[in-house]
Amino acid sequence: MIELSAFDAAAAVRDGSLSSGELFEAYRARAAADRAAGEDGLNCFTWVADSAPDRAPASASGNGAPAALSGVPLAVKDLFCTAGVPSQSGSRILAGYEPPYTATVVERLTEAGTALLGKTNQDEFAMGSSNENSAFGAVLNPWDRTRVPGGSSGGSAAAVAAGLAPWALGTDTGGSIRQPASLCGIVGMKPTYGSVSRYGMIAFASSLDQAGPLTRDVRDAALLLRHMVGQDACDATSLEFPEEIALPSAERLDGVRVGVPEELSGEGIEPGVSEAFQATLARARELGAEVHDVRLPHAPHALSAYYVLAPAEASSNLARYDGVRYGLRAADADELLDMYTRTRHDGFGAEVKRRIMLGTYALSSGYYDAYYGRAQRVRTKIAEDFRAAFETVDFILTPTSPTVAFELGERTGDPLSMYLSDYCTVPMSLAGIPAISIPCGLSEGLPVGLQIAGPAFSENRLLDTAHALERALSFDGSAARA
């Protein structure tokens, strides 16, 4: 059962060869065992359901037919609000917080038939690239338990890779779906900004945050995304996706023009990653794709701009955690200001404090133009670079991460080296365009990810291209589920 893709599991439930209760229990038992194992487990989950939801979801048509996703269990990153279920965004300041409402995207997936399996561990407020910034402990990489799973959606990625969940929801602000997918040898997709509602997602940087699927294969990513997209009256930045997300079927890439930007594929990429990337380009050519050089001249400045803009937005979004409304409140404070400062002192971890300080500084009067304004201008330049590149090519290919999964603790003392993990993924986030990571090989026994990015709303073509490559590469991720 565990070896079935989510698509196949849903089909088996629909044709009656598998019961949704059995399927749920198989995953629930695996997820609960990992949680119960404590330090001996992967630490993927911060909460696991006790039992399957009572009622099998019926299709919205009201004809009693089972819903499309047939009770397939879904793991959900901690930062999605789920009514009556802990939603803590990996932070001590929200420890035990149970929201009164559910995020739109989780609501939609429930209506489509998924069953909430558990909430997954993550970097605090989604700030990180290794899942070591969680108040609930680090997550381990199922390929090698001495290594990180990537972040910030590390719990979701590791759970899917290890077969503790058939698929999962993550969020990506600068790479947090794609980079952990890459490090764990699974598929992760960040959709076009605005295509999925952010309502009920505990905010990090609102102009960048976007929910997306983490799955074992590209077809599952398409299937999950199909039921996530769409306008939501509760999120003014959401819009109607122009077409239905189709299940990918392409096997060839004839006539597809792909561009490889020197800026994101040359210097700084680990040799083993480079080798797998070059081999993948050769496969793309064999499938009929034309591979071209393209330029993204401002991409090398993306990280600098991101680390002004994301902390600026975070400093504003995180101002709401004051001990009054949600979660933690410091005891024995003398007066109100003291209560605020003690709560924030005790509740936030070091990385979150660093970002709040950076962001507050960047937005302070007298510096606003020099930092925030300038970073916004760089962001525009980066979006223009992509627009120009997409006049000559259909997609852009890069490695997803410059390195394979690194050792636990290796980068925690050096924030800059940690930030470099997102070197290849941040430009697409700033431009708001969709990008997918698929596993494309191994280096030193660890997965390497290929990133494919396309113009806004090119999801269907992007998924097709990823699917054709996935077939040709036939990556085997079963070792991580052993």
Ligand code: GLN
């Ligand atoms: N690693 C990046 C950061 O720490 C991106 C995180 C994310 O995409 N949520 O900000």
